[in-house]
């Protein structure tokens with residue numbers, strides 16, 4: 017499982033407690049190191065540097081990719097492409113309308129209507145919501161979307 021902009025590591029800790037291997041990336045991994053000591057943590061500024069999750073130039077992919085309360089549009093497709101075949105993307109962050117309730121209020125940090133759906137083209141959308149939540153009042157968009165498993169080879173029986 018990969019958590020992008022993992023913050024305190026709350027999601028890393030949740031998945032790790034359920035025996036999943038977890039990887040987190042954030043520009044400050046100090047809190048995550050405390051809460052999820054077994055996690056693979058990458059301390060990286062993903063807005064000003066190359067994507068840090070690569071092996072030999074190839075994108076690392078994960079069975080689950082989680083992003084919450086974070087938006088950096090230039091990396092959105094890389095985030096989606098980081099979902100392995102058969103894997104799931106869970107993404108929730110603030111959306112257009114939140115500026116009437118509080119922060120963040122800058123358009124750069126607010127998803128536009130339908131934006132997560134568009135970003136997940138190519139994945140199967142399992143659940144999607146765009147609306148107001150309470151405690152604290154906020155407008156969010158959230159999605160759960162899965163990538164189809166890799167197709168199995170059609171083997172011809174040998175004679």
Ligand SMILES: C[S@@+](CC[C@H](N)C(=O)[O-])C[C@H]1O[C@@H](n2cnc3c(N)ncnc32)[C@H](O)[C@@H]1O
Nearest residue numbers: 021022023042043044060061062063084085086
């Ligand atoms: C609002 S917090 C959300 C944390 C976590 N996802 C959660 O929901 O609890 C935003 C996170 O994005 C991280 N962040 C902001 N800009 C970043 C950047 N350029 N590169 C990496 N992480 C960044 C911050 O350090 C912070 O942990």
